[in-house]
Amino acid sequence: MLADTLSASILGVDGVPVRVEVDVAFGLPGLTIVGLAGSAVQEARERVRSAIRNSGFEVPARRITVNLAPADLPKEGTGYDLAIAVGVLAASGQLRVGWRSDTALIGELALDGTLRPVPGAMALVAAVRAAGVPAVIVAPESQAEAAAVRGIAVHAARSLGQAVAHLASVSVLPLAEPTPLPAASAERREPDLADLIGQPLARRALEIAVAGGHNLGVFGPPGVGKTLLLHCAEGLLPPLDDGEAIEVSRIYSVAGLVDRRRPIVRQRPFRAPHHTISTQALVGGGPRVRPGEASLAHRGILLLDEALQFRGDALDALRQPLEAGIVSIARVDGALDLPARFSLLLAFNPCPCGWRSSSSRACACDDAVVRRYARRLSGPMRDRIDLWVEMVEPSRGLPSDGSEPSGAVARRIAAAWDAQRDRQGVSNAELPAAAVLEHSSFARGALAALEHAADTFRLSPRRTQRTARIARTIADLSGRETVTRDDVNEALIYRPVEVSP
């Protein structure tokens, strides 16, 4: 006899509906799983067999064939256990005719029949919802994640037995309450900009970068506060809006990084991977494609401290997401796109010993070594950094009149975000090149200043565009609709410096 059930698989950060077909036929007793099933899926045979038996059902002593369709999609993970078990029961006549076969089944089975959660429940449920499935059964631990998806009935079952009872309408499982979107919390995050001594220009550049979603590079000798400054960015980020929260939560759900009871991520991502990270861990990939740090930073910030210590190929792999907001992973069965729209913050020393630009200590590096060191950040990468700031040791004897705390800066940033969303729907950094001037009213003096500067400082067209975007953000920070000459001139101070002879 033939039966089929519904489940779903993860592909990148999205779910794909998977139909589980089970055929119980005469022949040598055994259970075969086909349809590009990976090793974890193959092991489902043993889990399913024990779970069925220990739940009071029986495994038919027949030849059982399980096909996971689409059969050309590689499948990994343990989330098909429940669907396979129910399929076996249905195909062997242990579920009565008329059972609720339109319910998707997602979960791993323990040997005693207990239902266990699997990562990515949010994406999996969203996939079956998109396929028009009206209901889904998940493990209780996955309930909050699953119920974050609207438009589908979510039931939580503790065990295979409970799931079968529900499907056979013997004892119906309660409907899970939709998981509410948590309110944006205004919790204080460390570190705070008040802890940073001096560095007015770098502070300002950080404020602009966070406000407009721009990329920022800071460099300078050790101990001037590069790391502290950039880590302050986390506390300056406004919370995710509702749409973004779902988008980001799904990525985190797939990566297995969510709190299962409160699965909706509300804080804007802030990722700061260590410089020993592999290229694959940074941008994603692997045999089972997993989102990398670039995707985990989606809609937020990716911070690379000691940026020149990162592997060269890892850094260069960031070019595509910086340009397109996605990571394309080439696979045997085609390319897979992972979302990765983040703003990049870089910090590095000017030379291997660190003291090249210092006024208090001599640099011990050869010129050639310094040039090689600087070249670790390729030209195209340099070109994609919008704002550059050199941080120097604060001058002695200057009055330190209390540094502005993060809270005040964050308020200006939040207002600038709202202005951008209201005007153009996206951040200034995301604004297509052609739209920069169209969407923003540049005062005549501002355009003239931009053209003059492009000429004097020999800016490339790309750099000129970037300058215009930054000027737009500077105007937004001061709550002005019109971009002035002063905004453009300020934006220009963050241009990359070319050291003349």
Place this chain on the structure above:
Amino acid sequence: MIGVGSRREPAEGATGEDRMPVAARPGWNELDLAAIDPLRDRPFWMTLSQLPGVGPVGFARLLRRYGTAEAAWAAGPRLLDDLVRIPEEAPLALRRLQHEGAAAAAHRLTEAIGRVGGRPMIALDADYPAALGRLNVRPPVLYVRGDLAALDAPSVAVVGTRQATGYGRSCATAIGHELGAAGVTVVSGLAIGIDGEAHASAIRAGGHSVAVLPSPISRIYPPRHRLLADQLVATGGALLSELAPGQVVGRPDFARRNRIIAGLSMAVVVVEAPDRSGALLTASAAIEYDKELYAVPGPIDAVASRGCNRLIADQQATIVTSPAGLLQHLGARRAGDESIAVSSLSDAEAAVLHALIKRSGSIEELMSRTQLPTGSLASALTLLESRGLATSYGGATFHVTLVARRMARHG
């Protein structure tokens, strides 16, 4: 001499006689050069100076022993006995050159330098730089590209560290400009940093500049300054090198290059030099040659200026208090003041400019001095920079340019 295919350590030759102060060594001064027929002896000068171990000192010794280079050449391998130090590869190199023949070797070298637009010059030639011709230690052969007439004008060496700070670059530019505009030829070493700024600003000011290279003229070092080298020649300056084109050298010999720089100039200005900078070698050569020595002071806590500050403290160098002051010291007069039209500045921009004229500073320092918010200050600085009134030389400290200073001087 630079070894053919050899890697020479500068300290290696410092034995015996070489250790004596150069002025005290038997040198070029007591040679009777007038007795030598320059045309006839020329190929032998060029060939012998190719020999490892034959430098300015060794060459003089050969002339003293044999009278002419031709006679030394005729002595064959025996001539090596007169050298203080006989490098391992010298006998082989001599055999090779003898095999090629002096005329053929000289022809080959002339051809090679000709291909890059230059020519060889021996110490007997009429246009051999007069300043070098007065030294007790002269490079026997120089390779030249460009016009050496620039050296007929008063020539001043402007040298300094390759790891220049913004302050150093700013001073080098100001001094180079002042000298160039006053018709003084700026001599330097074409290196990254102070040297490059001095050359570039001198020719920008309409002056001439001469670069002495640590490498053959056919292979400009540093390669990054190839364009600058072309500009020096195009604006009536010249490139000089002791090394024959195509000569394979180990590392560039900065010490000997620096001695030539000092020798060519009436005065040496050390703009910025940390302890143990190559520029200090130029300074000590200047003292040895009895040239005027100037140094630009730096902040007492600046590593990059330690060498300069020490020269001043030890009273070896005269302190440079301003580019114009230097010029006054040198006795040269500015060729003429150009008038600068600068469109009106906003209040903030004028405030920043005035703060900068008083003292260069970082954004942080300027903030406390002008009381402007970061944004306005940044905007004002960019505007001043785009109008050529201020510059940061790619660093974090801002300086006014010479133009702005002059503007302030004339109201």
